Amino acid sequence: MELTFGRRALFAVVCAVAVATVYAAQPVLAQVGADLGVPDAELGWIVAAGQLGYLAGLAFLVPLGDLIDRRGLMVGHLGLAAVGTVLAAVAGRTWLLLLGQAIAGLFAVVVQTTVAYAAALATPDERGRVLGTVTSGVVVGILGGRVAAGALATAWGWRAVYSALAALLIGLALLVRTFLPPDPRTDHASYRQALASLGRLFGDQLFVSRGLIAFFLFASFGTLWSGLALPLGSAPWQLSTAQIGLFGIAGLAGALGAARAGRWADAGLAHAVTGGALVLLAAAWLAIAQASWSLWLVGAGVLVLDFAVQAVHVSNQHLLTAAYPDRTSSVIGGYMIFYSLGSGLGATATTTAFAATGWTGSSILGAAFAACALLVWTFSRRSAPRGAGLRHSPYRTAPAAACGAAGASGQRERCGARQA
Structure with a gap:
């Protein structure tokens, strides 16, 4: 099927917001440290928690996209990533912030499910163009997300960054469920076979x-x-x-x-x-x-x-x-x-x-x-x-x-x- 501009744009926005959950902590580390009393030498663990969750998701969650409906998988992962950002937004202790970061990073691998689904839906003649558009969203999330997070934190504090991400993730889950077509594949392989x-x-x-x-x-x-x-x-x-x-x-x-x-x-x-x-x-x-x-x-x-x-x-x-x-x-x-x-x-x-x-x-x-x-x-x-x-x-x-x-x-x- 040929993907419309609106669907390509939705795929790109999903990628931008999801990947931003992994990198949102970088520009606000100083505020987080001052608020929660985290020593400067330990601030790196806040970013590392999201990265470790993301790495685990790449290995153990992304292969699910070859087994089950990728539209449903995107909706679920966006919702669970929102849970992680909510935990981070309300965290009063460092361990809860680290847990929220790890959960958000784990399910931020919806980016890879999104890229794979866009590539699968595209016709061979348009696959490169679709991938170019969708992966541009990843770049916007990595680079533009830092700018936006810094601005939000300056105006309303670091918790506003995670609150905004949670709202966006939930909104995108609803849009994906409404506007993207269901995955037509039927694959009877097991999860173990997918990992193999x-x-x-x-x-x-x-x-x-x-x-x-x-x-x-x-x-x-x-x-x-x-x-x-x-x-x-x-x-x-x-x-x-x-x-x-x-x-x-x-x-x-x-x-x-x-x-x-x-x-x-x-x-x-x-x-x-x-x-x-x-x-x-x-x-x-x-x-x-x-x-x-x-x-x-x-x-x-x-x-x-x-x-x-x-x-x-x-x-x-x-x-x-x-x-x-x-x-x-x-x-x-x-x-x-x-x-x-x-x-x-x-x-x-x-x-x-x-x-x-x-x-x-x-x-x-x-x-x-x-x-x-x-x-x-x-x-x-x-x-x-x-x-x-x-x-x-x-x-x-x-x-x-x-x-x-x-x-x-x-x-x-x-x-x-x-x-x-």
């Missing part, structure tokens, strides 16, 4: 190569966004938190501009887009490294970096959902495990590098992660035999003749997945 299927993906070359690219891609992304406040808040700039947040607008513009990557992927250019975007990613760090003397170069570098990250992310998901159309939830959930681990590595490593060698060291680290992703892309392209990575795909038996000039859309999709 997810595990087998880690032995597949296409999945692992795209996962490793995502790992290094988001390690580079995490290096930037977890470390950028350090040089900008120091001499000679000494920018305020609000001023530093404005760089998120440049990143948001770059990432939204990469929604076009979905159309390029539909045209069979996903592999070329990945390589070109990874080159841009490495080059962006040359500009970002100049933070000691030029904010304009930093802004330009942030824009290019986020464009590159989103372009690769959309291309990766396009190739994987085309190769594994029968289990899009499992493949997206497994792929995002690489994303989560890479983001965590970048966030941890950038502060260590900055403490040792300043922003120059962090920039070299970010560029090195980008170079590693480019090496994985190059090596996987050269070493993959024809049809590699499609052992578990129903397309693996597509005859070579299907890659001819004339063919139905299904043949073109098989050919595109094979050549990826």
Whole structure:
């Protein structure tokens, strides 16, 4: 079926709000610490609780999308994520806030169910465009959510952030139930079989190569966004938190501009887009490294970096959902495990590098992660035999003749997945 603009927009908004529940704590940590008496050294656990819940959800909840009605799953997960944000909003003790964060993060994996469902509903010819639109919502949630959370906390306190998220999650659950079509699939596999299927993906070359690219891609992304406040808040700039947040607008513009990557992927250019975007990613760090003397170069570098990250992310998901159309939830959930681990590595490593060698060291680290992703892309392209990575795909038996000039859309999709 062809997805209408309204349904694509709803998918994107669900992604934006759900992912914002994981990152909402970052700009309000100081307020939370002052209110609940949390020492500065322990504030990181508030963010970590959401991230750990999210990681658990990727492994154990997302595969459910290959077994049961994904519309119903989205409604349930949105409602349970709202429960977590309500607990966080009313928390009078740290342990209750951590519990709320963990629950919200656990069910924030509705993002991956949403992406997988959108990809499954889209026709092969529009899948890339749909993925570009829907995953743009993730970027809005990560970058724009921080700006919105900071503004709400400044006006009404940190509890207002979680209260607003709870209201939005409940409202979206009702909209999903009303306006999205039910999932027509009937899959009689067991939950254990779904988990086993997810595990087998880690032995597949296409999945692992795209996962490793995502790992290094988001390690580079995490290096930037977890470390950028350090040089900008120091001499000679000494920018305020609000001023530093404005760089998120440049990143948001770059990432939204990469929604076009979905159309390029539909045209069979996903592999070329990945390589070109990874080159841009490495080059962006040359500009970002100049933070000691030029904010304009930093802004330009942030824009290019986020464009590159989103372009690769959309291309990766396009190739994987085309190769594994029968289990899009499992493949997206497994792929995002690489994303989560890479983001965590970048966030941890950038502060260590900055403490040792300043922003120059962090920039070299970010560029090195980008170079590693480019090496994985190059090596996987050269070493993959024809049809590699499609052992578990129903397309693996597509005859070579299907890659001819004339063919139905299904043949073109098989050919595109094979050549990826």
